[in-house]
Amino acid sequence: MKRTTLDLWVGIFVVAGLGALAVLALKVGNLSTYNMSETYQLQAHFSNIGGLKSQASIKSSGVLVGRVAQISLDPERYEAKVTMTIDKRYKFPKDTFANILTSGLLGEQYIGLIPGGDEAFLKAGDEIKKTQSAVVLEDLISRFLYSKAEDSKQPNK
Amino acid sequence: MSSQALVEIRDVNFAYDSRPILKGVNLTFPKGKVIAVMGGSGCGKTTLLQLIGGALKPSSGYVKVDGQVIHELDHKGLYDMRRRMGMLFQFGALFTDMSVYDNVAFQMREHTDLPEEIIRDLVLMKLHAVGLRGTHNLMPAELSGGMARRVALARTVALDPMLIMYDEPFAGLDPISLTVVGNLIRRLNDALGATSVVVTHDVQESLKIVDYIYFIADGVVVAEGTPAEISSSDKPFVHQFVHGEMDGPVPFHYPCGDYRQDLNLRPER
Amino acid sequence: MIVENLRSLGHRIVSAVWRIGYASRFFMMILFYSGTSFRRFHLTIKELFSSGVMSLIIILVAGTFVGMVLGLQGYETLKRYGAESALGSLVALSLVRELGPVLAALLFASRAGSAMTAEIGLMKATEQISAMEMMAINPLARVVAPRFWAGVISMPLLSALFSAMGVFGGYVVGVVLIGVDEGSFWSQMQAGVDFQHDIVNGMIKSFVFGVAVTAIALFEGYDAPPTAEGVSGATTRTVVESSLTILFLDFILTAFMFQGE
Structure with a gap:
């Protein structure tokens, strides 16, 4: 008699745990987009x-x-x-x-x-x-700086 | 001793690390008898039970139970042997997470394939034998010390062992419980046709129920005899022990140096 | 004086190594005697109740609060970069990868681990273990192994519950209270959290933690001196040792799992 309520609780625990895992997989993670x-x-x-x-x-x-x-x-x-x-x-x-x-x-x-x-x-x-x-980004910035430098040189020529 | 011996202990030496506990002990427990092993606290009585149960190995000598040398048995042999032994621990050692019923049923469920109805009948019979059939639904924490001891006794004899060992069965019991437990030890032994070893330092109670008594002191057997012989013995140690005198062969003081020296008293000049 | 210190240090190291060896042997014995835990599964179910179900409340409550704190703190930080919509991803990733397994294991160690140590230690102190041995019943198979497997099964489930409750807590704070857009909260979360990489690895972590915590708790209980001080000392050691082990293993596992990113 006592064992069945115990089983029930453990069952609830296991189901809840697996449910949480499923929520993590489907709702939180991208398993749903893995299909x-x-x-x-x-x-x-x-x-x-x-x-x-x-x-x-x-x-x-x-x-x-x-x-x-x-x-x-x-x-x-x-x-x-x-x-x-x-x-x-x-x-x-x-x-x-x-x-x-x-x-x-x-x-x-x-x-x-x-x-x-x-x-x-x-x-x-x-x-x-x-x-x-x-x-x-670094390339972009350095390219921009070089071209700026080129630009500023030209009028001085 | 004429009748056949169930337990023979021959020249057993045992030491914890280098501290010798038993020094050449010889004991014989004949079948069907209740034997008491007595001695002061810490004289190796419990060690003796552990040697019989195979929890410890003697440094030399051997312990033979039912013709088999305990320390030469393999794991399975030892476990088979232990199934035929019962041991009552000092404070019962009931499993605190199980009810009284489950405690007594424990070995039956572990070691036999008996159907639950038969186990139920057996458990109630064992509990009835110790007068506690009414407690089978209680948890060990709800029992008094004496009741717990009796439940533990019912659990010990659950599988009708051939050898029952009692480790200080009288410790911490009130006089009524003490008498009850004492009588149960005797009655169960005779009813089951078992052999019982009672390790105790309760002289008066054991004198009433046992067939033979061994005294152990300093790791050797110092006296043995039937209760009548022991009561009338004039050996100084036995006399001191039986009558509970403060000083005698067992000194009041733990071995130590000179008292005056310890107190830094200078000898008179 | 120095010689004396060196000697005691050497002595301690030797006894520590001896203890590790003994603990490993104990662990192997548990595995060796595990058959009973599965053949008579109700023994394990009973322990699942006391380690898993009894830890549920603390795990659920703690998970929710940790998620709520993550929601608040994460929002404050992300707001500076105008990236509030990434809140879902931040909350879920921190929980699933780290906080879920680690915090659940720490709570488990102090809730269930210490209880296991105390229980086994007291069983030993009251000679219940010896009584079992004298009844020709192996206490490792009957008492220790079911508790071990119950702990190992409970831990990943508790960790999943912790993470799920944390995500819920983050959702409550982020979306319901602060008002982050619900759609972006969930979609950023799904885009950020990878099933295999994050969730499965998190579960592996918590499985490893479960093995470590229960093994430590059971060993400490079984090894405890059979006195009141012995058991209380062992209980303390269980919490300290398993907490440190969890954090150390977390570092090792993280280094292996998430390296090269």
């Missing part, structure tokens, strides 16, 4: 990926279409090789343009895909040829 059961992989080389991380989102027109699966350095080209997992539902033309963008000024970096006009689609394992690297 890209059918995916294919694409590759792209970037000369500089900035702060891009694996699991970063891949968006096209702002819609999430996949995630970065792996980042490594290509030992022959000395460029970053990014493997992307894309939802099977979305197909992109061969001349799609991959661009590393930043959400907001200091936000997370993601890959934006801009479709081209080619009639052939990218297949699993293909590489996106046209890429643009991340904008690195």
Whole structure:
């Protein structure tokens, strides 16, 4: 008799704990956006990926279409090789343009895909040829400063 | 002693670290008897029980129970042997997180596959034997010291052991409980046909119930005999012990240096 | 004098190493005698009640308050950068990765761990453990192992509850009281928290903490001198040792799990 109320409480405890885990997974985490059961992989080389991380989102027109699966350095080209997992539902033309963008000024970096006009689609394992690297803030600033310096020199000539 | 011996202790030496507790002890516990092992506090009586139960190993000599040398048994052999022994600990050692009923049923559930109805009958029978059938729903914390001891006794004999060991069964009991526990020890032993070893320093109570008495002091057996022999013994140690005298062979003072020296009194010039 | 100090230091080190060895052997014995805990699962269920269910209140309340504090503090900080919408992500990430597992384990150590030590220590002091041995019942299998597994099962569940309540507390403060946009609160949270990387790793942490806390608590209880001071000292040691172990292991695990970011 006593054991059943005990069992009941332990049951409540376990169910509550598992429920909390489910809430964490679905409501707090991104498991609900993981349901890209059918995916294919694409590759792209970037000369500089900035702060891009694996699991970063891949968006096209702002819609999430996949995630970065792996980042490594290509030992022959000395460029970053990014493997992307894309939802099977979305197909992109061969001349799609991959661009590393930043959400907001200091936000997370993601890959934006801009479709081209080619009639052939990218297949699993293909590489996106046209890429643009991340904008690195330091480069931007130094380039700006150099051009300023150039500008200020010219009138003195 | 004519009858067959259940427990034989031969030339047992035992030391904690380098402090000797038992120095060549020889004891024989014949089947069916209640034997008391007496001695002052800290003389190694409890150690003796632990040697019989296999919790400790003798440094030399051996303890034989029912023909088997305890310290030569393997783990399984020892556990099989312990199932046939019961031990009543000094303050009962009831499991405080279980009811009286579950305490007595504990070994039956652990060691047998008996159905719950039979266990129930057995538990009530054991509790009835110690006069506490009415307490089976209580928790150990709700029992008085004497009742707890009796419940523990019921638990000890739950599996009808061949050897029952009592570690200070009379410690801290009021006179009535003391008599009750004493009589139970005798009655249970005779009813179960078991052999009982009572380790105690309560002389008067044990003289009433036991068949044979061993006295241990300083790790050796100093006297033995039937209650009648012990009562009339004129050995100084036994006399002091039985009559509870303050000074005698067991000195009042712990061994120490010269009193006057300790107080820095200069000898008279 | 120096020799004397050196000698006592050496002695302490030797006895510490001896203790670690003994504790490891104890841990292996628990694992070895764990069969009973699963074959007779009601033994473990009983301990799940006393370690898990009895810790529920403190975990739920503490989780809610920690989440509320995170909501307040996080909002104040993020407001300076105009990034209030990232509040959900901040609250959830700190809870799921760090605060949930660590704080739940610390609370568990002081609530359930100390109780385990005291219980086992008292069982030993009142000869219940010896009585069990004399009944040919292995106390490691019957008493210690079920408590171990109950602790190991409870800890991740408690940690998940703590984090979930914390997120709820952060939501109450951030969205209901302060008025951060509800949509961005949840969507930023989902964008920021990765299931595998954050939630699963957090659960792994709390599992490891559960093993560590219960093993320490049981060892201290089993090893306690059978006296009142012995048991109270062991209870204190359980809380101190397991708290330090949790924080140390947290550092190690974090270094392994979240490195290279």
